[in-house]
Amino acid sequence: MWGYKELIERLTQQGFEESVAHLRQAKSAFDRAEWESANAQVRTALESLFNAVAHFSLGTEKRGGEARKLLETKGILRAREASLLKSVMDVAGGAGSHAGRSGADESAGRFMAGLGMAYIGLGLVPDLVRVEQVLSVLDVPGERKIQDGDVESTCPSCRTAQRLSAETMHRDGHDTCYRCINGCQDIVRIGAPEGEAWEGRGYRLGDYVLRNAGDTLIHFPGGRSMLLAAQGAALMKRRPPAE
Ligand SMILES: [Zn+2]
Incomplete structure (x- = not known):
């Protein structure tokens, strides 16, 4: 079912940590019966x-009302959704609250909106x-496609071998990252190919580049396996200068 907890998980996965922090504060204010503060944090x-969504989809640094307006004019947020968003934000911000009616139920309603x-x-x-989506371009013998659970990566920090299905995923910019089960570091990163191929960056597969900082073993459903050796430049933020 959809709710607060699931939303926190999804937002975290998508890299919207700032929004998560405010929602957590909203929840804790709500639990202390501080309705106004809870509603303000929801807002x-x-x-x-929506700042983060605008930045992600349009690369804009615009914030607040300007960011939301841009989402609407670019057709990402439809007019009705944009006007709903405005109403919800106004309401969460305390607009229209009646004296004597700002109790738990009203605040809960605003929270849920x-x-x-x-x-x-x-x-x-x-x-x-x-x-598993990136590996789907591989021609694998057998009756099923490779899944994240068939892929085993070793964390360069703690040396723990682990299946990708056990790791937590999160977004960083437009890339997807898989984090070590012990929280040490990102082990695998999926991104778009860069302008020019880059030595030790990763493996180009279809529209993506699989960048693995640790040795990665793919266990094919039939029993064979294939090693993707760790890539030294997998997680570098910047390309090192040519020698
Ligand atoms: Zn680790």
């Missing part, structure tokens, strides 16, 4: 989320690309 969480709007915001960004 800020939405503001942050905010959660609903956050789901609409989540729907504006694509799902994370999984390794």
